[in-house]
Amino acid sequence: MRTAVSRRDARGDPVGDEVTEDLPERRAAVAELAGELRTLADLLTRTEVSAEVLRDSTRRLREIAPALRERLRTPAEPASVDDLMGGVRMFNPVIGAGNPIAPPMRVEMGADGAEGWCTLGQAYEGPPMWGHGGVSAMLIDQLLGHAAAASGHPGVTTDLSVRYRRPVPLDVPLRIWGRVTEVQGRRISVTGGITTAAEPDVPLVVAEGRFARLRPDQAGRMFGRLASPAATNPDVAHD
Amino acid sequence: MRTAVSRRDARGDPVGDEVTEDLPERRAAVAELAGELRTLADLLTRTEVSAEVLRDSTRRLREIAPALRERLRTPAEPASVDDLMGGVRMFNPVIGAGNPIAPPMRVEMGADGAEGWCTLGQAYEGPPMWGHGGVSAMLIDQLLGHAAAASGHPGVTTDLSVRYRRPVPLDVPLRIWGRVTEVQGRRISVTGGITTAAEPDVPLVVAEGRFARLRPDQAGRMFGRLASPAATNPDVAHD
Numbered sequence: 001m002r003t004a005v006s007r008r009d010a011r012g013d014p015v016g017d018e019v020t021e022d023l024p025e026r027r028a029a030v031a032e033l034a035g036e037l038r039t040l041a042d043l044l045t046r047t048e049v050s051a052e053v054l055r056d057s058t059r060r061l062r063e064i065a066p067a068l069r070e071r072l073r074t075p076a077e078p079a080s081v082d083d084l085m086g087g088v089r090m091f092n093p094v095i096g097a098g099n100p101i102a103p104p105m106r107v108e109m110g111a112d113g114a115e116g117w118c119t120l121g122q123a124y125e126g127p128p129m130w131g132h133g134g135v136s137a138m139l140i141d142q143l144l145g146h147a148a149a150a151s152g153h154p155g156v157t158t159d160l161s162v163r164y165r166r167p168v169p170l171d172v173p174l175r176i177w178g179r180v181t182e183v184q185g186r187r188i189s190v191t192g193g194i195t196t197a198a199e200p201d202v203p204l205v206v207a208e209g210r211f212a213r214l215r216p217d218q219a220g221r222m223f224g225r226l227a228s229p230a231a232t233n234p235d236v237a238h239d
Numbered sequence: 240m241r242t243a244v245s246r247r248d249a250r251g252d253p254v255g256d257e258v259t260e261d262l263p264e265r266r267a268a269v270a271e272l273a274g275e276l277r278t279l280a281d282l283l284t285r286t287e288v289s290a291e292v293l294r295d296s297t298r299r300l301r302e303i304a305p306a307l308r309e310r311l312r313t314p315a316e317p318a319s320v321d322d323l324m325g326g327v328r329m330f331n332p333v334i335g336a337g338n339p340i341a342p343p344m345r346v347e348m349g350a351d352g353a354e355g356w357c358t359l360g361q362a363y364e365g366p367p368m369w370g371h372g373g374v375s376a377m378l379i380d381q382l383l384g385h386a387a388a389a390s391g392h393p394g395v396t397t398d399l400s401v402r403y404r405r406p407v408p409l410d411v412p413l414r415i416w417g418r419v420t421e422v423q424g425r426r427i428s429v430t431g432g433i434t435t436a437a438e439p440d441v442p443l444v445v446a447e448g449r450f451a452r453l454r455p456d457q458a459g460r461m462f463g464r465l466a467s468p469a470a471t472n473p474d475v476a477h478d
Contacts, residue, residue, distance in 0.1 A: 029293035134377030141373030
């Protein structure tokens with residue numbers, strides 16, 4: 001598969017000719033760069049090196065930014081590595097392999113729900129040695145949206161309730177699950193939670209979410225760049 | 240203020256002599272490095288440079304990691320730049336200036352609540368051009384915890400309910416607020432939400448949280464490294 005990449009300057013204005021390159025290659029390069037930034041973020045939260053070493057690292061990082069700034073898309077332009085209609089969102093902050101903020105969570109869709117897997121490192125610490133409660137809520141919000149979509153009822157979150165039963169461990173493979181429990185008109189109810197992968201019967205966090213299917217006019221406002229996202233593409237319709 | 244920094248190898252074993260250096264200087268260096276990683280994460284989500292430029296950036300990033308790996312703390316050791324009893328958590332994933340995942344949110348404590356401010360960039364995008372709903376939940380979880388602590392009732396989140404009323408814009412200063420509504424024994428109820436800083440009367444997200452004060456034995460298990468955290472330090476007691 002090949003894609004057209006527009007050359008644009010820092011203000012988003014097109015410059016020069018379009019170039020084409022291999023889309024899988026570019027996606028792999030994006031994921032590798034994100035992976036390295038993720039590694040450095042993890043190391044920064046664990047390192048005890050001197051201020052001098054830290055400052056030297058900062059200087060070297062600063063030298064990398066200008067090359068990346070040479071062609072920036074505007075927020076209204078989809079990323080060329082994404083395929084919104086096909087469900088590819090490389091920069092999603094929970095599942096995006098191209099987003100250093102994302103653990104990232106890997107998602108598998110089932111008939112009436114979805115399951116996700118990830119491991120939270122030191123950068124996701126809340127109480128000393130445990131995962132941050134807000135990070136748990138973030139993982140669940142994303143996964144419940146996938147569950148709604150998997151059952152054929154994609155939508156946007158309207159309500160999310162999270163109960164914290166036990167602390168979520170760091171550096172341990174986690175399992176996040178969600179299952180649609182009710183569909184009433186435009187409203188979809190989903191239940192789910194977080195366990196460790198090793199002990200799927202011991203709930204750490206439990207949650208319920210409600211989603212609303214978008215009407216075409218709402219979809220038009222929220223996903224203005226797309227033809228009919230909620231109807232055709234589960235991933236796009238979820239926040 | 241000066242601090243002792245233990246030299247440790249990658250497995251956490253002490254090596255060589257202890258060195259001391261200026262704590263504010265080291266904190267500044269940590270925040271600067273995190274800020275640069277945050278800038279690069281933001282650029283990665285916006286850049287349209289070629290795979291070759293991306294790969295070259297990755298190669299240069301890889302050269303930075305070994306120096307940071309030279310002295311790593313173990314998860315059980317507090318970071319030397321932190322002051323858990325004094326409420327300094329540089330690597331918190333929501334408010335930590337030293338954590339590239341954090342926007343970071345700036346928090347001000349009041350008599351019966353707290354307010355936070357941050358701006359979400361492209362890396363926090365959920366639906367195209369809007370903030371991720373899970374990120375909103377993460378900001379709120381943290382801020383409601385500060386609100387509970389500000390009122391003199393610090394604890395850990397037991398329940399969090401979030402209602403999404405309007406999409407949260409990117410690249411716009413946001414205001415996150417929380418106020419304690421009820422204290423019953425060990426249970427603290429907090430209400431709050433997200434607005435833009437410019438329109439504090441237009442709710443984008445509203446939320447309710449319940450927190451539980453930790454009993455000393457629970458605090459001992461969760462904050463085992465500390466003497467009596469929940470009683471003396473609001474920030475430490477919240478996830």
